[in-house]
Amino acid sequence: MQPTLGVARALLGKTLVRVRGSAITAGRIVEVEAYRGPTDRAAHAAGGRRTPRNEVMWGPAGQLYVYFTYGMHHCANVVTQVEGRPEAVLLRAVEPLVGTTLMRRRRAVRRTVPPWALGRGPGNLCRAFAIDRALNGETLAGPRVFLLDAPPVAPHLVGISERIGIDYAGPDALRPWRFFVKASPAVSGPRRLTTTPRRT
DNA sequence: GACCGGATTGGC
DNA sequence: CCAATCCGGTCC
Numbered sequence: 001m002q003p004t005l006g007v008a009r010a011l012l013g014k015t016l017v018r019v020r021g022s023a024i025t026a027g028r029i030v031e032v033e034a035y036r037g038p039t040d041r042a043a044h045a046a047g048g049r050r051t052p053r054n055e056v057m058w059g060p061a062g063q064l065y066v067y068f069t070y071g072m073h074h075c076a077n078v079v080t081q082v083e084g085r086p087e088a089v090l091l092r093a094v095e096p097l098v099g100t101t102l103m104r105r106r107r108a109v110r111r112t113v114p115p116w117a118l119g120r121g122p123g124n125l126c127r128a129f130a131i132d133r134a135l136n137g138e139t140l141a142g143p144r145v146f147l148l149d150a151p152p153v154a155p156h157l158v159g160i161s162e163r164i165g166i167d168y169a170g171p172d173a174l175r176p177w178r179f180f181v182k183a184s185p186a187v188s189g190p191r192r193l194t195t196t197p198r199r200t
Numbered sequence: 201g202a203c204c205g206g207a208t209t210g211g212c
Numbered sequence: 213c214c215a216a217t218c219c220g221g222t223c224c
Contacts, residue, residue, distance in 0.1 A: 033207070042207070053220060071217030073208050090207055123208050165207055188208095202224080212213080 001061065004080045004087040008034040008179050011078065012158060015148035016094055018129040025103055025129050026148075027094030027119045030184040033163045034177040035077070037086045042169035045086035056137045057086040064145060066126070066136040073123030076131050078140060092164075092178075094119035095186040096128070103128035114185075121188040153181055164189045 002010070017026045035043040044054040044067070056065040057079055065077040065088050077088035096103055096118050103118040104111075107127050119125045126132065131145070138145055159182045166173050180187045 035207070044207080049221080051221070067207085068219065069206055070208050071206090071219070075207060077207085092207090121208070163207070168206085202222105204220105204222090206218105206220095209216090211215090 001081060004034045004036055004089060005177065007078070007080045008032045008089045008177070009158065010152055011089055011091075011147075012179055012181055013150045013153040015097060015150060016091065016129065017098075017146050017148060018131065019144055020130055023099065023102055023130075025096070025099035027096045027098075027125075027129070028150075029091060029094050031091075031093035031178070031180040031187045033090040033092060033179075034080075035088050035090060035163075036177075037081075040169075040175075041172040042163060042166040042175075043086070043088075046169075050086070054086065057088050059083055059137070062140050064131075064135050064138045064140060066131060066133050066138075068133055070123075074126035074132050075122040076126050076129075076135075090122060091125055092122045093180070093184070093186045093188050094125055094129075095184055106130055116185045120186045124188075157182055159187075159191055161190065161192060 011029050011032050014029050015026050037045050038048040045057050056063055060083050061080050063079045065079050068074055076091045079088050081087045096115055100115045118128045159180045160176045161178045162174055163178045
């Protein structure tokens, strides 16, 4: 089983596809973050916490872990390890490829918002792709959500930084577990690098 | 059962 | 900088 940092890195460039009835949206994953089980204070499974909300994280790899936060946003993760080992990769941004009109309607944004911004940020991504808790535990090989494989993004094109929005995590807030495609306009948050890209 | 704060976002 | 707006986690 590939380590979660490797999965995160490998997810960059792949296409996320969402099918709902006849409606199809798809986008290229350009920003992700790794969250690693009990020892990661930023993770929902920090300290070994196992609750109804994060139960899917404790399950096998290849499922979607979707949670609701700030009273209004959903965040989607890919579970990455075997049962009993709660690690996941948060999908933070995609570049829309298919269904931009539908994404715009779901987002309910003004026409001045450019297409490349429709999947920028974890909450916006979920809204554009109609991902909510109904998809928590959904397999990523299923009819409603799946990934299309793609060659890895070349290391020199990948930025690495601290994860966003986890200041409460103490020293773990500094871990360089965010990966993004440097050239993509759809990347959310700062592009400052804390680490030089390397093999993972 | 109460209380606190969030893996966010957009507007001022 | 800050409000929005529910829910989950924690502790009583």
